Amino acid sequence: xxxxxxxxxxxxxxxxxxxxxxxxxxxxxxxxxxxxxxxxxxxxxxxxxxxxxxxxxxxxxxxxxxxxxxxxxxxxxxxxxxxxxxxxxxxxxxxxxxxxxxxxxxxxxxxxxxxxxxxxxxxxxxxxxxxxxxxxxxxxxxxxxxxxxxxxxxxxxxxxxxxxxxxxxxxxxxxxxxxxxxxxxxxxxxxxxxxxxxxxxxxxxxxxxxxxxxxxxxxxxxxxxxxxxxxxxxxxxxxxxxxxxxxxxxxxxxxxxxxxxxxxxxxxxxxxxxxxxxxxxxxxxxxxxxxxxxxxxx
Numbered sequence: 544x545x546x547x548x549x550x551x552x553x554x555x556x557x558x559x560x561x562x563x564x565x566x567x568x569x570x571x572x573x574x575x576x577x578x579x580x581x582x583x584x585x586x587x588x589x590x591x592x593x594x595x596x597x598x599x600x601x602x603x604x605x606x607x608x609x610x611x612x613x614x615x616x617x618x619x620x621x622x623x624x625x626x627x628x629x630x631x632x633x634x635x636x637x638x639x640x641x642x643x644x645x646x647x648x649x650x651x652x653x654x655x656x657x658x659x660x661x662x663x664x665x666x667x668x669x670x671x672x673x674x675x676x677x678x679x680x681x682x683x684x685x686x687x688x689x690x691x692x693x694x695x696x697x698x699x700x701x702x703x704x705x706x707x708x709x710x711x712x713x714x715x716x717x718x719x720x721x722x723x724x725x726x727x728x729x730x731x732x733x734x735x736x737x738x739x740x741x742x743x744x745x746x747x748x749x750x751x752x753x754x755x756x757x758x759x760x761x762x763x764x765x766x767x768x769x770x771x772x773x774x775x776x777x778x779x780x781x782x783x784x785x786x787x788x789x790x791x792x793x794x795x796x797x798x799x800x801x802x803x804x805x806x807x808x809x810x811x812x813x814x815x816x817x818x819x820x821x822x823x824x825x826x827x828x829x830x831x832x833x834x835x836x837x838x839x840x841x
Contacts, residue, residue: 551602554595555658558623561592562654566647572640585643586634592650593627596620607668610681616666618688619657622823623650625692629748637744645699679766687759687784691823693752694791698816700745701809708738708806742805745812746798753791760784783822790815 572581
């Protein structure tokens with residue numbers, strides 16, 4: 544076991560280095576798009592990091608006998624795994640390195656935080672408490688974390704949209720983009736420009752993550768009733784999951800019913816980025832409740 548722990552630590556550190564290389568490869572490729580070798584390097588290193596994380600998770604699953612989502616360390620690794628999977632799928636679909644450019648810094652930070660900042664005791668697999676000994680563990684937690692990954696990525700694209708559009712009065716209208724700069728209007732038709740592509744991609748990814756979040760919350764309520772005798776107890780994690788749901792439900796509402804595009808929904812999605820991290824990470828440290836497993840609350 545001690546030998547495997549050393550190997551696991553080595554793999555986790557190696558994943559961090561790989562993601563660091565991946566980040567610089569994507570960023571350099573965005574700066575110098577003619578060097579396609581950089582894009583291939585970024586894609587290859589992301590695949591390699593995903594494989595190594597898969598090895599860590601599978602071994603922990605086989606060794607402990609339950610799906611590795613019982614503590615914060617395993618949840619962070621699984622979140623990284625989900626983010627890299629979504630990134631790789633999107634890169635194959637849209638053939639753009641922007642996704643890797645904004646995802647790789649986040650995944651690198653998550654891996655470094657889980658491997659370096661978390662105490663060693665929190666990284667070890669421990670026996671499940673009675674409430675977690677259920678098949679709902681895999682269904683509820685895996686769906687929730689996958690939804691977080693999609694919502695985080697969609698929100699990151701919204702933040703990127705706001706950064707690029709800073710200082711410009713931009714309105715997105717269907718397939719044309721109207722940009723007002725110093726009262727001069729430039730209308731670009733026939734194809735989507737970079738800003739509209741980012742805006743639409745953000746909307747689609749959030750549209751994927753939101754139904755998963757909904758299913759995850761419902762599954763959690765059913766599991767809570769089975770384990771604790773109540774569907775909802777206003778636990779900090781449950782409360783912030785509801786807040787997360789309301790924020791992204793509002794985002795989708797204004798996109799679908801009011802047909803808003805551009806800065807206003809992007810600002811709401813950007814707020815959602817912070818809310819997701821509070822829900823996923825913040826309440827585990829500061830909130831005292833049924834879902835808490837951060838060392839500060841202990």
